Amino acid sequence: MNQMIDEPLDRLRAAARRTRELALNRASTGLSHQDADVVGTIGTDDAIGFDPFPLLEALHHSGVRAVVIGQVAGIMHGSTELTGDLDLLWDGAPAHAPALAAAFTSVNAQLIDEKGIPVAPHPESFLRPKALFTSPGASGDCCTPALPWGDLRVQDFLDHAITAVDPGGLEVHYASRRDLIRMRRAIGRPKDLRRADELDSFTSVHSGRVPGDPA
Template structure:
């Protein structure tokens, strides 16, 4: 695992501030992150209101959880200029790690849902599903395991390739490598994913 310092986290902090400012300047949409348009993304939903992924990222670090940031938050950490209103995570799905994951989500008052949108208890067993949705005061999104289908990709390997950003206070945030994020984008294939994959492909100068 490659360790980097604070620049990717500073990019994320700046993007989260811009997201909150943008969301405050427009009427509410009534849409959650699960309602996001395949082109615009979650920046067009109320998930952007008050968007701040850091409370959950700090809780994961505090509880010793190695969850890897994927999706557009990872894209921003790699230098993407597109904003987002959600936080997506990938972890290895091992039952031994589920209690710490549940404790981290509980500490930020997160609420979980299954893939049909039905409420789930914030309990270790809930995180053993291929994907669980969550909302919290700072951010909503999906928390996935490698059991979630990604076409021909073996995303468990992506956990081993993940990069770690470290801020001066010691916060560690793990995020998917640029190459693996591009592969994930192209596998999903929505307009926003292909656009963002092209952006990362063409920008070789950012971390």
């Protein structure tokens, strides 16, 4: 696993701050991250007060290895598009579910089903292929490799993940650029294809590689 120091987290902090500023005086629209196929969640209520760090810190302290995917990972790779949601991928192992549930509970997160009905944040609730969550700082999806991803071996993406570390010791795992592009193209929504093209255009000045990609 590759490890990068601080810079990706600096980018994420700056982007989250900018998202909060843009959404500060916005009237509620009633739209959530489930309604953001084109513009992205920057245009939904999930952007109001967006701050993924309380949940990321809770996951770090819980010891559960959850990998950031979606546009938060894109921002950590240098994407310029803002977002208002946090999507996660974990291994789905029942033995890890209690610690995962404890991390979400510690930030007052709530789970909802596909119809928007609240679900108790018990360990077994996270064992579904996808758990939708809301919290005071961030909302999004918490997925396992059991979620259909076409022909992608998403389990391997957990092994390819990069770890960003800040000076205080916070570790945030996030999908490699290559895997993130593949996930975006597999999902195929307009915002995913646009963001995949953006990530695909990044190149390293010195080596032809994008920093953060597996060697």
